[in-house]
Structure formats: C-alpha cells, structure tokens
Amino acid sequence: MKLEEAVRLIQPLNEEAKAEAWKHWDQIAKPLRSLGKLEQAVVQLAGIMGTPKVCLDKKALIIMCADNGVVEEGVTQSGQEVTAVVAENFLDTKSCVSIMCRQTGTGIFPVDIGMAVDTPRVEKRKIAYGTKNMAKEPAMTRQQAVDAIEVGIAKVCELKQAGYQIAATGEMGIGNTTTSSAVTSVLLGQEPETVTGRGAGLSSHGLDRKVAVIREAISRLKPNPQDPIDILAKVGGFDIAGLTGVFLGGAALKMPVVMDGFISAAAALLAVRIAPGCRDYILASHKSKEPAAGMLLEALKKEAFLTCDMCLGEGSGAVALFPVLDLALLVYQQMSTFDEANIETYVPLN
Ligand SMILES: O=C(O)c1ccc[n+]([C@@H]2O[C@H](COP(=O)([O-])O)[C@@H](O)[C@H]2O)c1
Numbered sequence: 001m002k003l004e005e006a007v008r009l010i011q012p013l014n015e016e017a018k019a020e021a022w023k024h025w026d027q028i029a030k031p032l033r034s035l036g037k038l039e040q041a042v043v044q045l046a047g048i049m050g051t052p053k054v055c056l057d058k059k060a061l062i063i064m065c066a067d068n069g070v071v072e073e074g075v076t077q078s079g080q081e082v083t084a085v086v087a088e089n090f091l092d093t094k095s096c097v098s099i100m101c102r103q104t105g106t107g108i109f110p111v112d113i114g115m116a117v118d119t120p121r122v123e124k125r126k127i128a129y130g131t132k133n134m135a136k137e138p139a140m141t142r143q144q145a146v147d148a149i150e151v152g153i154a155k156v157c158e159l160k161q162a163g164y165q166i167a168a169t170g171e172m173g174i175g176n177t178t179t180s181s182a183v184t185s186v187l188l189g190q191e192p193e194t195v196t197g198r199g200a201g202l203s204s205h206g207l208d209r210k211v212a213v214i215r216e217a218i219s220r221l222k223p224n225p226q227d228p229i230d231i232l233a234k235v236g237g238f239d240i241a242g243l244t245g246v247f248l249g250g251a252a253l254k255m256p257v258v259m260d261g262f263i264s265a266a267a268a269l270l271a272v273r274i275a276p277g278c279r280d281y282i283l284a285s286h287k288s289k290e291p292a293a294g295m296l297l298e299a300l301k302k303e304a305f306l307t308c309d310m311c312l313g314e315g316s317g318a319v320a321l322f323p324v325l326d327l328a329l330l331v332y333q334q335m336s337t338f339d340e341a342n343i344e345t346y347v348p349l350n
C-alpha cells in the first residue's frame with residue numbers, strides 16, 4: 001500500500017462501539033471508572049476495532065532495525081556493530097524484549113530496514129546499508145524516506161492478513177536517539193540541548209558533542225518543520241521512518257498500534273503530522289526516561305500507561321503494556337454486572 005492510500009483510508013474511530021463499551025464498563029459491579037486508563041484503553045480499542053467485543057488474542061511486535069551514519073561523529077557509547085548482533089538475538093530469545101515476547105505470547109518480527117550489514121535471519125527489507133551522516137549531508141533522499149514509510153505500512157498489512165489484532169512498535173539502531181532528538185527538535189521547535197539525552201549510556205562529554213552535532217546538522221540542512229518527510233529525510237533514520245509507516249498503516253487498517261519509548265514517540269508524532277487522524281489509533285505504553293519523552297507525549301496529547309524510567313527501546317515498554325491490557329480485557333469480559341451481583345447501581349458520572 002502506498003503512503004497516499006494509507007493516509008486516505010484513515011477514518012475516525014467508531015463512536016457507537018465506544019459508547020457501547022462505556023455502557024458495558026458502567027454496568028460492571030465496581031465503582032464507576034475505578035479502573036481508570038484500563039477502561040479508557042478498552043473503549044479506545046472498541047472504537048478502533050469497530051465493536052465492543054474487543055479481542056487481543058494475537059499480538060505482534062514489529063522491530064525496525066537500522067544503522068545511522070551520524071554514529072561516525074562519536075555520538076554513542078556503543079559501536080554500530082551492536083545493531084546487527086541484537087537484531088539477530090531477537091530471534092533466539094537472547095534480547096530483553098524477546099524474553100518479554102515469549103512470556104506474553106507476542107509474535108516478534110524484526111525487520112532489517114537499513115542495517116549496515118546483512119544478517120542471516122532478520123527479514124530483509126533494506127532501503128540502504130545505513131543512512132548517510134547527517135553532519136555532512138542529508139541522511140537519505142526523500143524517496144528513501146517514503147520507501148521506508150511504505151515498508152512499515154506493508155509490514156502491518158502483512159500482520160493484519162495473518163490475523164494479528166494489535167501491533168507494538170520497537171526499534172534497534174545504535175545512534176537512533178541522535179536522529180530522534182534531531183527530529184524532535186525540528187518538530188517541536190525546541191533547542192537541541194532540551195530534547196537530547198544520553199541514549200544508551202553516553203558520557204557527559206559525549207552528550208555535549210551529540211548536542212553540537214544535532215545543532216550543526218539542523219542549521220546546515222534546514223529541515224522544513226511543516227514537512228515531516230523532509231525532516232525524516234534530512235535528519236531522521238530508516239527505523240524511525242519504518243515506524244512512522246507502522247503508525248499510519250495501523251490506522252489505515254483499523255489496527256491499534258502501541259507506541260514504545262522516545263524513538264517510537266518521535267515516529268508517532270511524524271505520523272500524526274502526516275495524517276492527524278492516526279493519533280486515535282495509538283496507545284502510549286510508557287514514558288521513557290529520555291528527556292524529550294514527556295514533551296512528545298504532550299505534543300501527541302497522550303498520557304502513558306506506565307512510568308518505569310525505562311529507556312531500553314526494542315519495544316520493551318510497548319510489550320510490557322500487553323499484560324495490563326489483557327487484565328483489563330479479562331475484567332471487561334468476565335466480571336459480573338451490578339444486576340448479577342445484586343448491588344444497587346451507582347449514579348452515572350456526568
Ligand atoms: O526507547 C527509548 O526511549 C530509548 C532510549 C534510549 C536508548 N534506546 C535504545 O538504545 C539505542 C540508541 O541509543 P544511542 O545512544 O545509540 O543513540 C537504540 O537501539 C534504542 O533502542 C531507546
């Protein structure tokens with residue numbers, strides 16, 4: 001599916017299904033709205049899926065794996081070779097998120113959308129062998145940014161056809177907090193130092209260099225704040241672009257997409273700037289420890305379910321939300337109503 005078609009397909013949530021879901025929650029024998037965001041989540045899922053009979057039996061995690069040319073500027077603690085090693089480990093349950101996926105029954109789908117090397121088993125949808133170094137030139141061409149978005153859209157389409165009902169977003173890419181900070185700086189009109197953190201454990205000296213590299217790249221390449229694809233092409237990454245496509249594709253196909261941490265949130269905001277209607281299809285799982293995470297959530301007008309000071313990426317925060325959603329659904333589906341429990345109904349809230 002082309003980007004334009006995905007954007008065209010995005011529709012508002014089904015208000016009737018949402019109202020029915022609220023009605024069902026309000027009949028359940030417990031204080032009204034006492035399950036807070038868990039109730040909201042089920043109602044949102046009903047609106048997305050177009051039915052109050054929400055089912056999340058088949059869950060997936062898409063992990064966009066890519067390398068970033070800007071790593072040669074010394075903006076990371078780890079070397080670029082780590083990207084491919086961790087990407088392969090996803091398939092052996094030898095990474096954090098793959099253990100979480102095994103435990104929660106989540107299908108794990110790492111995608112090589114632009115790693116610097118080929119690996120034997122990660123699905124190959126490579127746009128290029130890593131981006132160019134944004135300190136010297138645009139990270140990618142505009143066409144490559146669109147192609148990478150369409151890889152994300154295609155992956156969600158494939159999972160939808162395979163019967164998956166919800167997609168979590170993850171990424172693996174050394175250097176992708178530099179690209180995410182650059183994207184966030186342009187999208188939010190914030191100074192690079194305000195939106196830049198230590199990523200996967202950078203020293204204070206390294207952090208100063210990272211901020212300077214981002215500042216210099218933005219001032220030289222001048223990404224247009226009104227043009228999300230220009231921002232992606234000049235200072236983004238293939239992984240961010242792929243996740244932007246996952247958010248857009250999910251909305252087009254009426255499939256809920258769970259946002260993860262900082263990188264995923266930057267991709268979500270790009271998607272919302274491309275097609276504002278996709279916002280309602282996004283669930284914000286957690287608030288990453290990276291300094292710009294709260295700003296992105298605010299710009300997305302989302303509140304995270306979890307605040308655990310996680311900053312791992314891989315989709316770990318998004319997959320951590322799945323057991324919470326399962327618990328919410330179990331209560332929604334199995335709990336007795338006021339009538340059944342012989343309890344007088346509460347006066348409904350306004
Ligand atoms: O998701 C987050 O909030 C997050 C915050 C900091 C780091 N990460 C992960 O760490 C890697 C990027 O860190 P860095 O320092 O290489 O830019 C990348 O593989 C991400 O998955 C992820």
Ligand SMILES: Cc1cc2nc[nH]c2cc1C
Pocket residue numbers: 078082086171172173200312313314
């Ligand atoms: C080991 C390692 C694992 C990761 N997972 C996501 N980002 C990562 C970065 C590093 C360095």
